[in-house]
Amino acid sequence: MENKMNRFGLKRLLAVLAVAFACVSMWGCGDDLERKWGPIEWSSPRTVGGVIGFIDDSLVIVSDWRHWSQEQDGFVYDGGTISGIGHQGLRVYNYRVQEEGPCWTDSLDNANTNGFTYLVGQLSDSIVWGGNGNNSFSFWKLGQKPVVMNVTVSKDGCNATFKHEKMRTWLNGKILLKGPLGAGGDSCQYAVLDTIVKTLTFKRLDANLKWIEKCDDVRAWGDDVYCLMRKKNNWSVLLSVGNIVVDSIEFDENRKYAVYPALFAGSMLHMGDYVCSIANDKIMRNPYVKSLSDLMFVNADGSVVKY
Incomplete structure (x- = not known):
């Protein structure tokens, strides 16, 4: 298990989600493969994936992993090489202020031979979900081990x-x-x-709930259903609560392709290239960060943060 923490501390990173689930840990390792065929070769350095989600107005969650390969040579079977990814991990970066690297990292000790991934998307501020695309799901809370539910x-x-x-x-x-x-x-x-x-x-x-058919994204906060909807006629994104529009944010036509899709990202809003916050049912332009590829973020004042 790889684990690194600096001055930010876990307390700042974790937002408690009141979802009760009883499940078993299944983050495992590649022992079965090694017993059957021999050692697994792991790539180095780790491969950095993409943005999984946002914790708050300064911290972003990013995925990573390592590739592995193994020669399948034995007394009965001579089948060449198999490969996959494993040691799936998470990183947390400050996307408002340039730092030397991630302020927190964690990774698993697994070969991921069963097609299961722990890095599908963000559920809440502090929880990343995964699964096998069928009837098994994982919930990985920052600072803890993933748990799997069938x-x-x-x-x-x-x-x-x-x-x-x-x-x-x-x-x-x-x-x-x-x-x-x-x-x-x-x-x-x-x-x-x-x-x-x-x-x-x-x-x-x-x-x-029929009214949410028009939503690009939808979620609940307490007893209320929230909806984000992109309007093409004036290049705006509307925020609705219970089918009532409570706020909107407009973009000029030059940015029309940069605000799709409109997504909830924990307590933040990720609208295409842009990251905004939400407070008191209002879309907040501060922070107003343009999110680009290769882990590069451009703040409203033009300053660039890149990792």
Whole structure:
């Protein structure tokens, strides 16, 4: 296990999510492969992935991993080389002020031979989720080990399911898996993960939630449903609470392709190339950071932070 911490401390990094789940740790290692074929060769240095999410108005979560390979030569089988990724990890950087490197890192000791990834996306300020794309999910909270939950899958009023790509906090302490909200027919539009009874139920929107069909992204805070929607007619992004528009942010036409998609990112908003905060149901332009590729961020004053 690799672990590095500086003056920021875990206390600043962690925002507690009140989601109760009973699950078992499954971060493991590659012992089975090594017993069967011999040593695994690991690449160095680590490969830096992309932005997973944002903790607050100065800290960003980034993924990383290492590639591995192994010769499959034995008495019965001479099959060449197999390979994959493992030692999946997280890094936390300051994206407002240039520093020498990450202010926090952590990684796993695993070969990831079963197609399971721990780095799909952000659930909350401090939790990254992953899974196998089927009925097994992981929850990795910064400063802790990932935990894995196997669930029972069912469908309620829909037929065609969808690939799990976005998880959001939802009503009644549950978790939303966002699907094609505008899908017609009997296609499933979203799913609800109940971490207490360990069930994942695919659904179609009922009358109370049908309004979120138009949302680019959606989540719950407490008893309220929040929606982000991009309007093409004036290149703006609207923030709605319970189907009532409470605020918006406008971009000029030169930036129209840079504000899509409009996403919730923990307690922040990640709208294409831009990162904004939200407070008291208002979109805050401060910080107003343009997020670019290769871990480069441009602040509103033009200063550049790059890693």
